[in-house]
Amino acid sequence: MSVLVSGASFAGLSAAYWLAEIGEQVTVVERNPAVRRTGAPIDVRGDALGVAADMGILDAITANRAKTAHRTAFTTWVDAGGKPIGALPTEAATDSADDIEILREHLVDIMHAALSPDVEFVHGDWIADVDDVGSAVEVTFVHGAPRRFDYLVGADGMHSGVRRLVFGPEADYRHHLGAYMVIVPLPAGTGVATQSVMYNTPGRSYGISDFTDLVIGYLSFRSPEIEYDFHDVEEQKKIAIDALGDDPNWYVPMLMEHIRESDEVFFDSLSQIRMPGWSRGRTVLVGDAAHATSPLSGRGTALAMLGGHFLAKELQAAAGDPVSGFAGYEKRLRPYADRAQDGVPEALGFMLPATAEALAERNRRFPVDPRR
Numbered sequence: 001m002s003v004l005v006s007g008a009s010f011a012g013l014s015a016a017y018w019l020a021e022i023g024e025q026v027t028v029v030e031r032n033p034a035v036r037r038t039g040a041p042i043d044v045r046g047d048a049l050g051v052a053a054d055m056g057i058l059d060a061i062t063a064n065r066a067k068t069a070h071r072t073a074f075t076t077w078v079d080a081g082g083k084p085i086g087a088l089p090t091e092a093a094t095d096s097a098d099d100i101e102i103l104r105e106h107l108v109d110i111m112h113a114a115l116s117p118d119v120e121f122v123h124g125d126w127i128a129d130v131d132d133v134g135s136a137v138e139v140t141f142v143h144g145a146p147r148r149f150d151y152l153v154g155a156d157g158m159h160s161g162v163r164r165l166v167f168g169p170e171a172d173y174r175h176h177l178g179a180y181m182v183i184v185p186l187p188a189g190t191g192v193a194t195q196s197v198m199y200n201t202p203g204r205s206y207g208i209s210d211f212t213d214l215v216i217g218y219l220s221f222r223s224p225e226i227e228y229d230f231h232d233v234e235e236q237k238k239i240a241i242d243a244l245g246d247d248p249n250w251y252v253p254m255l256m257e258h259i260r261e262s263d264e265v266f267f268d269s270l271s272q273i274r275m276p277g278w279s280r281g282r283t284v285l286v287g288d289a290a291h292a293t294s295p296l297s298g299r300g301t302a303l304a305m306l307g308g309h310f311l312a313k314e315l316q317a318a319a320g321d322p323v324s325g326f327a328g329y330e331k332r333l334r335p336y337a338d339r340a341q342d343g344v345p346e347a348l349g350f351m352l353p354a355t356a357e358a359l360a361e362r363n364r365r366f367p368v369d370p371r372r
């Protein structure tokens with residue numbers, strides 16, 4: 001059967017790999033002219049490690065793991081002067097010692113290299129409209145000529161265009177968790193020497209994570225939903241600086257300077273996508289498009305990889321009936337997605353305590369380990 005996959009990140013690449021493995025004719029359409037390579041490192045963990053092994057890419061992932069070996073804790077919390085006052089032990093933030101943290105660009109390259117050469121890629125285009133005619137989907141593109149596919153896989157992230165076209169507006173499914181996140185790349189050697197360090201004030205966090213080859217600032221603040229233009233990065237920077245920039249302590253002025261100057265600032269709501277069903281007719285969603293958990297779960301990438309695998313296996317078992325294959329896929333993956341989403345409020349509580357009392361309680365609960 002022919003399938004169109006919209007989105008070429010972890011969910012799209014996993015779906016493309018596994019659907020090609022079961023003999024489908026796969027076309028991938030990716031809106032960006034090239035696959036997004038920058039951003040915070042991500043985790044391959046839990047059952048996704050088995051999926052990676054079955055794809056033959058586990059050794060490459062292991063060989064390219066992010067350089068975190070010298071970290072004394074997953075995150076060390078510091079006061080305004082930089083003195084450690086609490087630490088989240090690595091064991092509290094990971095599934096097992098087998099979890100692998102890897103730079104986004106490395107995982108994208110590794111997954112890409114594993115794909116069958118028969119997978120067709122269309123970069124720089126996206127879907128304008130979808131018409132499910134019962135026996136197929138007829139797809140109109142913004143640039144290319146219309147095409148017909150047996151089914152459509154939406155793997156285009158939390159702000160999925162496929163979801164909007166087929167299931168309805170984002171507002172029906174996206175749940176703002178009451179906070180925003182800002183990520184900014186920093187120059188190597190920014191001063192935290194292979195550690196992940198965070199300074200909090202009530203309702204705000206300022207973090208620096210040093211992976212040797214990549215140093216990133218990651219900041220967040222509590223706020224109700226804000227109206228802004230998703231395409232206007234300067235407006236997003238201003239929102240971030242207005243919300244976070246008036247603190248003269250720790251590395252805050254330096255972080256603000258980089259937010260002001262960088263053209264690679266990432267800004268988004270901490271949100272989850274919660275949907276009653278991940279498929280409609282001949283369209284199915286995988287990855288963040290279906291069940292974004294928020295970066296705080298640390299499981300979004302693993303879920304995306306697992307989703308592509310389960311989808312193909314269930315479609316194969318359904319022997320030519322996509323609708324029942326989609327149902328089987330959702331039944332298998334939903335417990336994983338629910339678990340990942342349900343853990344986020346607690347993580348938000350200790351990464352971004354709302355009050356001075358909650359902050360003090362967090363530091364009491366996770367004291368600095370004197371042995372490290």
Ligand SMILES: Cc1cc2nc3c(=O)[nH]c(=O)nc-3n(C[C@H](O)[C@H](O)[C@H](O)COP(=O)(O)OP(=O)(O)OC[C@H]3O[C@@H](n4cnc5c(N)ncnc54)[C@H](O)[C@@H]3O)c2cc1C
Binds near residue numbers: 010039157183
């Ligand atoms: C700041 C940040 C930190 C994170 N940290 C972690 C972490 O530590 N661990 C972890 O496991 N996960 C983390 N995540 C989550 C993880 O990045 C996502 O869960 C994961 O990338 C989801 O993969 P995906 O393929 O579903 O979506 P995405 O990675 O969002 O990819 C969607 C793809 O679709 C493309 N696209 C978008 N719109 C269209 C369109 N209309 N047509 C065609 N293509 C389109 C995009 O360009 C992109 O390539 C983090 C996320 C963020 C934002």
